[in-house]
Amino acid sequence: MTSVKKMAARKTVERQTGVALWRQIADRIRLAIGNGDYDATGMVPPETTLASEFGVNRHTVRSALAALAEEGLVRAVQGRGTLIERKDRVTYPISRRTRFSQGLGRQVKEIGSKLLGQREVRASGDVAAALGLPPGSPVVELRTVSSGDGRPLSATISYFPAERFPEMAQQYARLGSVTKAFAAQGLDDYLRVSTEIVARHADAEELKLLKLSPGAIVLEALAVNADLAGRPVEYSRTRFAADRMKLRIET
Amino acid sequence: MTSVKKMAARKTVERQTGVALWRQIADRIRLAIGNGDYDATGMVPPETTLASEFGVNRHTVRSALAALAEEGLVRAVQGRGTLIERKDRVTYPISRRTRFSQGLGRQVKEIGSKLLGQREVRASGDVAAALGLPPGSPVVELRTVSSGDGRPLSATISYFPAERFPEMAQQYARLGSVTKAFAAQGLDDYLRVSTEIVARHADAEELKLLKLSPGAIVLEALAVNADLAGRPVEYSRTRFAADRMKLRIET
């Protein structure tokens, strides 16, 4: 409809929006790489081509590519072109039996989980409601960051009923997995009962934990897991680096 | 953990990242409004306070507030302060039986669906794969925008197998609902078989359709619905205005 642009498929970027053109273009190219748009050549189109596609100066495209090179996503080789080093976006499956490491298994070679902190606190309103406990009940809080092949993928804050799982913190520290820590305390199976997802700009803490650049997006998933009898055993708040992840809902 | 900032809670913003300070600040304030941080007064803190909190000049804060006023989120009144006009996020449930209007029922008074365009096209690779058809098969494409209480919430592109649902476009135009259009063509029930979710910055078209301000985020859900025999009947690509919506996964 409306106007039909001729020739070189014009990819629009917006000016005067508080987001620099080079950053908008970097975001678009990162997305295109993730979509496999350049798989045929394994390279990003030449700078001059990109510049005319986006309707900007070649220097602006170079700034965008420099940012992507900084991320380790591409590598420019003089005389040849700009090679794609890594294709982004890991798929994270969400199902009734969601297990962090399991789902990522084949997509990344190495999964890392780092425990940032743990403490016992009294459940605030939302945590208590999610876990079906009276407000103020003791809960174990775990803060973790998970990464795939060295890149941070998600930052999580989890809450567990302290009375039922008093050793949660120690067991997690020892085993490095929520599923295993549950098993060590007599819970062999649990199911995802609810997940809420919002997308927003990352705050300062998230930028640091996930090694993101400002303006980056996080997908925040609020999830409740329950045992087979339906009693909540975990409430978690996971922030995913949106440009590295895709969520798949399996129903 | 680590360092504890003292005094006037310094809210950090990052410089030289391609995202203007005023936009970072606008994003932070929008988030704070959504979190209910200013509910006590119904107002945003004074410009001078915000300026010192973020460690920037008052003019920079004014640019941020001007952007939020443009969105209709706040309204500045000389001599009084900056009033919060609106704070919201509609929840969109995703389950095996996802129906657009149903889930929003009690949250918004009035649901609007606008048909932007319809045509019959040959299925491209991804569409064909999702619908389980040979590439190039005829499919009906519908483009719609849905809104709640007058504000656009989502923009959708849907594909239906043209052979099985030849009247899709006409029926949708007449009935204003995919569920009803299916029913009119003999399909009484269908289920969501897969959903993929990514978050990214809105492109130019989405900014326009969803009446967003540049730099805004969209949640993109790629979904396949199938009949009870498991045959795909719809492939849809829905872009939600992320600052107005929350997705709830029901498993």
Add this chain to the structure above:
DNA sequence: CCTAAATGTCTATTGATCTAGACGACTATA
């Protein structure tokens, strides 16, 4: 009625971003 506190407007200056053009350096291929 005055004052404090808040937003509105103006000018001037600095630094970051973007454009424009030219030319050098490297790679692959005919």
Add this chain to the structure above:
DNA sequence: TATAGTCGTCTAGATCAATAGACATTTAGG
């Protein structure tokens, strides 16, 4: 070994983003 195609670097100027300070205007409250 040319030559076309591509990335690398440099200079100069225009526009946008942010700072700084001053003062006007409006509102609420003593």
